[in-house]
Amino acid sequence: MDFEKKSPLVYVLPNKFFNVDKGISVAELEFPIYYNFFLRKKKTYIICTPEQKLQLTTVLKESLMGPEIVDLASEYIDGEQTYGYPDMVAEMAFFRSYKSLDDVVEFVLFENNAVNFGNVNILKLESGDFNLSDKGKTYNIPGEVGFHIKYDIGKRLEEPFQAPLLGITCLGPSHGFDPDDNTSGFILWINHQGIMVDPPVNSTEWLRESNVNPKLINIVILTHCHADHDAGIFQKILEEGKITIYATPTVMESFLRKYSSLTSIPKKELMELFNFMPIVIGKPTMIGGAEFQFHYALHSIPSTGFRFFFHDQSFLYTSDHLNDPDVLDKMHAEGFLPESRWRYLKDFPWDPNIIYHEAGVPPLHTKISYLASLPLEIQKKITVYHISKKDMPKDSHLTLATFGIENTLYPEITPPFYQEAYNLLDILSQIDIFQGYPIEKAKEFLLIVKEEKYKRGEQIIKKGTPGDKFYIIASGNVKFEGLGADKDTPIKRYGTYEYFGEASLILNTQRQADVFAETDTVALTIEKSKFLQFIRGSDLKQNLERLNEVRESNSWKTLMASKNFRGVTSHQITQLELIMFPKHYPAHSALIREDEPFDSGFIIRDGNIDVFRNGKLVRELGVGDFVGEIYKLTKKMPSSYTFVTKSDCEVYILSQDDLVQYLKKNPGVYMRMNAVYE
Numbered sequence: 213m214d215f216e217k218k219s220p221l222v223y224v225l226p227n228k229f230f231n232v233d234k235g236i237s238v239a240e241l242e243f244p245i246y247y248n249f250f251l252r253k254k255k256t257y258i259i260c261t262p263e264q265k266l267q268l269t270t271v272l273k274e275s276l277m278g279p280e281i282v283d284l285a286s287e288y289i290d291g292e293q294t295y296g297y298p299d300m301v302a303e304m305a306f307f308r309s310y311k312s313l314d315d316v317v318e319f320v321l322f323e324n325n326a327v328n329f330g331n332v333n334i335l336k337l338e339s340g341d342f343n344l345s346d347k348g349k350t351y352n353i354p355g356e357v358g359f360h361i362k363y364d365i366g367k368r369l370e371e372p373f374q375a376p377l378l379g380i381t382c383l384g385p386s387h388g389f390d391p392d393d394n395t396s397g398f399i400l401w402i403n404h405q406g407i408m409v410d411p412p413v414n415s416t417e418w419l420r421e422s423n424v425n426p427k428l429i430n431i432v433i434l435t436h437c438h439a440d441h442d443a444g445i446f447q448k449i450l451e452e453g454k455i456t457i458y459a460t461p462t463v464m465e466s467f468l469r470k471y472s473s474l475t476s477i478p479k480k481e482l483m484e485l486f487n488f489m490p491i492v493i494g495k496p497t498m499i500g501g502a503e504f505q506f507h508y509a510l511h512s513i514p515s516t517g518f519r520f521f522f523h524d525q526s527f528l529y530t531s532d533h534l535n536d537p538d539v540l541d542k543m544h545a546e547g548f549l550p551e552s553r554w555r556y557l558k559d560f561p562w563d564p565n566i567i568y569h570e571a572g573v574p575p576l577h578t579k580i581s582y583l584a585s586l587p588l589e590i591q592k593k594i595t596v597y598h599i600s601k602k603d604m605p606k607d608s609h610l611t612l613a614t615f616g617i618e619n620t621l622y623p624e625i626t627p628p629f630y631q632e633a634y635n636l637l638d639i640l641s642q643i644d645i646f647q648g649y650p651i652e653k654a655k656e657f658l659l660i661v662k663e664e665k666y667k668r669g670e671q672i673i674k675k676g677t678p679g680d681k682f683y684i685i686a687s688g689n690v691k692f693e694g695l696g697a698d699k700d701t702p703i704k705r706y707g708t709y710e711y712f713g714e715a716s717l718i719l720n721t722q723r724q725a726d727v728f729a730e731t732d733t734v735a736l737t738i739e740k741s742k743f744l745q746f747i748r749g750s751d752l753k754q755n756l757e758r759l760n761e762v763r764e765s766n767s768w769k770t771l772m773a774s775k776n777f778r779g780v781t782s783h784q785i786t787q788l789e790l791i792m793f794p795k796h797y798p799a800h801s802a803l804i805r806e807d808e809p810f811d812s813g814f815i816i817r818d819g820n821i822d823v824f825r826n827g828k829l830v831r832e833l834g835v836g837d838f839v840g841e842i843y844k845l846t847k848k849m850p851s852s853y854t855f856v857t858k859s860d861c862e863v864y865i866l867s868q869d870d871l872v873q874y875l876k877k878n879p880g881v882y883m884r885m886n887a888v889y890e
Contacts, residue, residue, distance in 0.1 A: 219247045222329065225260040226357040227340045229267065230475045232883045235447035236413060237474055238357040239268070242275050242439040247389060249316050250309075250573075259320045259327050259334060270473040272313055274437050274466045278304045278513035287460050289494030296556030298508055299548070306548045307512035307576060369423040371668075371731050372688055372708065373617060375404040377627055378525060380566075381620040384412040385597050385613035387440060387572055394615060395440035396570070396597040399429065401620070402500040402522055404635060408432045409529065411444030416451045422617040425708040426452045427642065427783065431499060434459040435531040436515035437466040446471060449485050450880035452781050456487040458499065460506070462514045464488055485879035491516065501634075509533035510540075510557055512576055519564055525625050526564040532598065533570055535560060535578040562590050566623060568613070570598040584608035633658060639686055639736060642709040644787055644877075645752055653746070660742040666729035673727035679716025682743040685709065688733030692725040695768075702772045705730065706782050715760040717743055718753055755790055762789045767864065770817050774836030776885050784878050791870035797861045804840055806854040811868045813840035813885075819861030823889045824854040831889045832858065839863070842885040846872050853889055 229239040245256045258268065273280070282301055288294035310316050320327055325336040335343040340355035379401035384394025397415065400407040406429035408415070416426065432445055434457055445467070448455055459467070468479045475482075491497060493516075497504045502522035509517045509531045517531040537558060544554040567590075571580040583594060584605045591609035604612050628634070640646055640657050663686070666672055672683070675694050685708055692704040692712075704725075706712060716723050717740045738746065747753055771777045771785050780788075792815065797803065804810045806825065814821075816837050823831040830853070833839060839855050845868055866874075875882040 218252065219244045221248055221252075221254055222257045222259065224334060224342060224353075225258060225264050225268065227355045229264075229473075231358075232450075232475060232886075235416075235450045237439075237443065239474075240439060240443070241268070242272070243389065245272070245276070245317055251389070255315075256317045257320055257329070258317055259322070259329065261322050261336075265319045265321060267473045267476075269313065269319075271470050272317065274470045275439065275513070276310075276313060276316060277308070279462060279466050279469075282462060282514065284460075284462060284493075284508070284514075287462065287491070287493055289492055294494050295552050296507065297550070298553045299550055300508070300514055302548045303510060303543075304512060304514075306543060306546075368421060369617060371423070373422070373424040373428070374687055375401050375406060375428050376620075376622055377404060377631070378402060378522060378625045379620050379622050380527075380568075381406075381617055382597070382613040382615050383408075383415050383418070383444075385615055386600050387598050389600075393600060395443070396613070397441070397444065398568070398597075398613070400500075400520075400527070402502045402520075404428075404638065405430070405500050407500060408444075408448060410435055410441035410531075411448060412440065413443035413447070415444040416447045419617070424617060426781070427707070427709045430455050432457045433499075433518070434463055434467060435509075435517065436463055436511065436513055437470055438513065438532070441532070442467060442470070446475075450883055452784060452878065452880065454486060454877050454879060456489055458489045458491055458497070458504075460491045460493070460508075460514070460516055463516065464490070466514070484876070485882075507556075510535075519561065523625055523628060525566070525623055527566045527568070528561060528564040529568045530570050530578075532576070533578065534575060535569070536574065536582055539575065562586075562593075565593065567594045569594050569596060571596050571603075572598050580605060580610075583610055636661060636736070639684060639709065643684060643711055644783075645711070645755070649750075656746060660738050660746060661736045662738075664735050664737050666733045666735065668729055668732050670729045671726065672729060672733075672735070673713065673723050673725070675723050675726045677723050679713060679721070679723055680740050681713055681737045682711065682717055682740070683713045684711045684736040686734040686736050688735075689730040690727055690733060691730045692727055695725045702769060704768060704782065710783050710786070714743075714756050715763075718756050719760060758793075759786075759790055762792050762794065762864070765794050765817065765862075767792060767817075770815065770836050770864075774815070774838070776815075776836065776838040777881070779884070780878075780881055784881060787874060787878065788866075788881075791866055791874055792864035793866075795863055795865050797857050797863060799857055799859045799861075801857045801861075802854060803857065803863075804851045804853070804855045806852065807850050809848060809850050810840065810845065811848075813838060813842065813845050813866045813868075813871060814855075815839070815864040815866065817862040817864060819863075820858040821861060822856050822858050824856065825852065825889075838885050842871075842875075842882060846875065846882075 223241060225239050229237060231238050248254045248256045284300055285291040288297055320329055322336055327334045331346060333345040337343055342353040342355060344351045344353055381399040383397040383399060385396060386393035387395060395412045397410040397412045400409060408429055430453060432448055432455055434445060435441060468482055472479045472482055491506045493506055493508065502520040504518050504520045506516050506518045509515045511532045515531050517529055517533055519528040540554060540557050543549045569583060571578050571583055580599060580603060583596065588609055595611045595613050597613040636658055637654055640654060672690060685706060687708055689705060689707045695704060767789050803814055816833060816835050816839065818835060821833045821839055822829055823833060841852060844851060
């Protein structure tokens with residue numbers, strides 16, 4: 213859309229639609245198709261294989277046509293009798309200016325790996341690349357499309373972002389036709405935790421670059437399945453820990469159909485990558501301590517908006533929604549809106565303190581002129597999104613959403629009297645080794661923990677001194693220096709909700725590294741005697757002793773050098789180290805045999821391992837490589853390969869049971885470990 217000659221009308225699909233490592237679709241055609249059809253009044257031509265046509269047809273049907281079967285009765289608290297219950301099929305039909313997908317796109321299929329389109333000949337080579345001939349000239353085109361991250365992070369924060377009691381960060385203010393700005397999405401900060409709403413593509417990359425710890429955001433609200441609202445969700449799913457997604461079952465089913473087709477991952481397996489919390493319309497939903505009330509907006513496909521109440525503040529988000537009284541009356545008169553739905557939509561709730569209202573090109577979106585005509589006191593409460601800067605009226609009192617972590621809004625709110633205790637317990641709940649601790653231990657934690665603050669560059673722990681405290685990072689980053697004698701060992705860095713200092717307390721040894729505050733840091737500390745009392749009676753002491761043993765084998769260096777674990781966080785590495793067991797194997801040992809079940813995977817610490825199939829060598833693995841097929845290991849299926857040590861090898865063993873539990877918490881690591889050996 214940023215091209216001088218406008219969006220192309222003809223597209224050749226790459227061999228793969230989806231880059232699983234990044235969670236990005238590399239065959240995103242939804243908005244070029246919209247652009248061509250609605251603005252240029254032209255069809256889009258898609259050149260692909262018959263199999264790819266089936267895949268992309270599923271994706272485009274969800275976005276352009278909406279779900280084929282819609283039954284919302286179970287999603288409303290009183291079923292069809294609920295006030296405002298929609299005839300969703302009729303509403304979708306009202307917005308659709310085309311009868312079928314064939315009116316919008318035309319597929320041109322490869323036959324015998326060749327396509328003739330006008331004067332252009334395209335040949336699909338055995339390598340997967342393309343050979344294109346046009347007017348006597350020949351061009352070689354790669355069959356795989358890379359991802360090119362394009363975003364302006366704005367101003368990077370010098371110190372790690374501190375999540376507020378209440379705040380709103382704009383991830384993007386505009387729409388899918390705007391080449392200059394991110395598509396709309398934002399983060400709600402409630403009780404010092406983030407809730408992503410319809411994150412745009414590359415939001416997770418941008419947040420990291422902006423100095424926002426991903427562990428602060430574990431919840432996503434998905435309102436609907438247009439690409440400008442769902443494109444960043446898969447990235448968040450793969451980023452770190454297992455997230456929770458709130459959506460209606462109808463919207464979630466669309467998301468699963470769409471991304472199962474894009475990724476070729478079965479729907480059942482996709483569901484295992486995150487926790488799904490179904491929304492019930494008319495029933496309050498507590499998220500992060502705030503009371504959310506969801507509703508179906510008026511849009512071309514099922515789309516939900518919401519409002520929430522948190523202490524003395526209230527907030528409304530319309531999602532993509534046509535808010536035009538004249539159009540509502542027309543739809544009611546023509547039978548598209550039942551009586552209660554019409555009255556519900558006409559009686560728009562302008563009472564919340566903060567209103568995030570969409571605007572855009574009708575009939576899919578609300579005219580900005582309508583919002584600018586509202587009473588002055590209402591305009592002052594409205595932040596407009598889903599609109600480009602050039603289309604904002606200059607003489608209104610509306611506010612355009614402003615992108616950037618530095619532009620986070622902090623509405624005034626009265627803190628609850630229990631806020632300090634809530635914050636401490638929230639931090640405790642984030643520490644994996646303490647998860648599952650009973651309420652009595654939580655009460656004990658409140659009594660023994662202290663807060664300490666360190667300035668950037670200040671030393672927290674000195675190597676060689678006795679261990680006297682356990683540390684939890686409440687905010688900020690720290691770095692470790694002097695770990696081991698190996699100069700090539702990477703510098704270890706920890707961030708918010710990570711812990712350190714436990715080894716010398718449990719083993720009664722001196723500190724093994726210098727620890728410095730890399731940023732201004734707030735740490736929660738527990739004195740040695742109180743910490744040992746706190747973990748008494750649990751298996752934590754044994755686990756931490758084993759963790760220290762694994763770390764002494766230089767596990768950090770091995771994992772940081774691994775292509776399978778490149779990009780995982782320090783927190784994920786710590787969790788992995790807890791289930792790794794060092795072991796030695798002599799040369800020519802078969803660790804896994806072809807066509808036989810296996811109950812462990814391996815990570816190579818030193819040495820090389822050969823991979824065979826049908827007696828033929830297909831790959832040689834080295835330090836840091838994962839040994840085994842992760843999918844077949846987790847499903848207890850026979851191996852497709854034989855893995856044999858080429859020389860004496862030092863490895864880490866990971867049992868099937870431990871690995872399954874680890875991957876449930878870290879779905880992104882599962883994707884990285886899905887090694888292809890041929």
